[in-house]
Amino acid sequence: MDGLYLVLTLAGAITCGLTAGALYAFSTFVMKGLTALPPAQGIAAMQAVNKAAPSPGFMLVFMGGALLSAAVAVMTFVAWPDQGAVEALIGCGLYLFGSFGVSVVAHFPRNDALDKVDPEGPESVAYWKTWAREWTRWNHIRTGAALAASVSFVLALTA
Numbered sequence: 001m002d003g004l005y006l007v008l009t010l011a012g013a014i015t016c017g018l019t020a021g022a023l024y025a026f027s028t029f030v031m032k033g034l035t036a037l038p039p040a041q042g043i044a045a046m047q048a049v050n051k052a053a054p055s056p057g058f059m060l061v062f063m064g065g066a067l068l069s070a071a072v073a074v075m076t077f078v079a080w081p082d083q084g085a086v087e088a089l090i091g092c093g094l095y096l097f098g099s100f101g102v103s104v105v106a107h108f109p110r111n112d113a114l115d116k117v118d119p120e121g122p123e124s125v126a127y128w129k130t131w132a133r134e135w136t137r138w139n140h141i142r143t144g145a146a147l148a149a150s151v152s153f154v155l156a157l158t159a
Helices: 003-036 039-052 056-079 085-115 124-158
Strands: none
Touching: 003 039, 003 056, 003 085, 003 124, 039 085, 039 124, 056 085, 056 124, 085 124
């Protein structure tokens, strides 16, 4: 592996690892902190997080991982290197489907729905408990997928 393919695969490993770290923080302590608050405060805090999340810094890494995974997949199919091709494609699939795809299917709609909830509304307590449990469960999946993608890219680099 060399040239642009090497650079893109290395960048993919880094961006997937950074994404995994950010998502891991939510799974291990951010959501625990938010759900420990009274529901109205937890909802309001998560609504603020949802507004802040699409910042350039996070989106560069999160979307960059998806773009790099797509580019590495195309380059792998075109070049099919002697070593590391399978590992690279596994990494691409894990990130594109397991992390980015889960975000699109499971998190973006939940975040949009939560943004419409009145934190002080009568339905907010029950909604928040269910929302937080489901969101966190899906977050564990996308965290593991991003981490596994990063590991797969590293294995492709070292094959």
